[in-house]
Amino acid sequence: MLSVSAQRTPLKITACEDNNGQIRSLGRSVSLLINPAQLVHERRTCFSSAKPMGDVASGRQFSHMPPGKLSFTVVLDGTGAVPKPALSLLPDDVDGQIQALGDIIYDYKGVSHQPCIVEILWGRMLFTGRLTSFNVTYTLFKPGGAPLRATAALAFDSYTSRKKSQLKAARSSPDLSHHVEVQSGDTLPLLCERIYGDSRYYADVARFNGLRNFRELPPGTRLHFPPLE
Template sequence: MATSAAALTASGMKQPLTLSACNADERAGSYTVISGKSYQLQINPSDFKHSRSICYNTKVPLGAPRSTLKYKAMGPETVSFSAVLDGTGVVPRLQGFNTPLEVADQIDAISEIIYNYDGEMHEPPYVQLLWGKLVFYGRLQTFKSDYLVFKPSGVPLRAKLDLEFLGSSSSQSTELAANKSSPDLSHVVEVRDGDTLPLLCLRIYGDSRYYTAVARHNGLAEFRRLMPGQRLHFPPLE
């Protein structure tokens, strides 16, 4: 029997916001996180905006005194937030993740996931934002860096990033949105060589102890030996 997402909850545990580069399968209407291309924020955002919009046809017919708002389409969702990066050493580094010490290197690592042009895809990557119950797929629209504190040499010790993402919704995800309990809305990862279930849980949830619940959720009889190419579902935390 599959384990519910609620069984994955650890009370009082900090859940860092995770940014992951994704491949998009337009035919299947799904997204797959690229193994090894995830970044967890040391400091969670203090502000977070999630906007939705609806597009209407506002064209005024000839001779009409006013236009009627006729539905045209659902507008893209947007997510925006600010993230503080620290290079002073005051903020503890996340256990199990090799977060760069220098602010400039942290920005480079984030850029590699959400901004840099991919020569194989011939475009920047799709991005998954994972934070608690939120699972958002889209693409970067704005990336602004404000440097706040510096060493005497001019090397930045702290920076604030202002990030904005434009949502990307497939036909499949639109249909699934009507069924919030569907396990297909969970985090999907394609196993790569060297991946283990505890390591994947550490990468996604920030704690490897979820591996037994994830194994039950996926019906794995043997979780110690994962096969490359295998697709696993990781339910969002509740």
């Protein structure tokens, strides 16, 4: 959990789109009147529930990494007691503030057939994600029922473009095929350790590539590392 104290710079949420793997601003954003008192940034790893027969406490195999999560609560104020930041475009009333916030993070966009990707910027933190929940609680009203203050609990899943995810997986996953150009100082066991996490596959890789002398790998040699089965 990441606790962040209030700062003069307001938290800013910008509507974005995925343009062929590049996150691009749509030119629309909203800055909060009151910064959150706390942010929760969750990261998890998941492991397989299956255990090999005869396993003796070796631990479960890694399965996948779900998207990171960011959650925080926003205070929306229409009493006029909270001064608006310079150049703030937020409406004065609570309903207007909720609508302005929802237009950035929640409203369905016909062109992309989904709500916007958003970038959340505060201090040194930059989180790219998509909204998963938007719960508003009204806490103060005018005599006629119009809200004067509300809190909005927001939660987001992190977003990475499919293109970037595929490139990242191709660099790191032992379940995918790899083509590597040998650099000075590389050895086959070292490359196997780097790609598969286990140097013992060097003999299999040598046979797969038809190497007769795997102990000397000339720089520039192209090797194919097949996926693990």
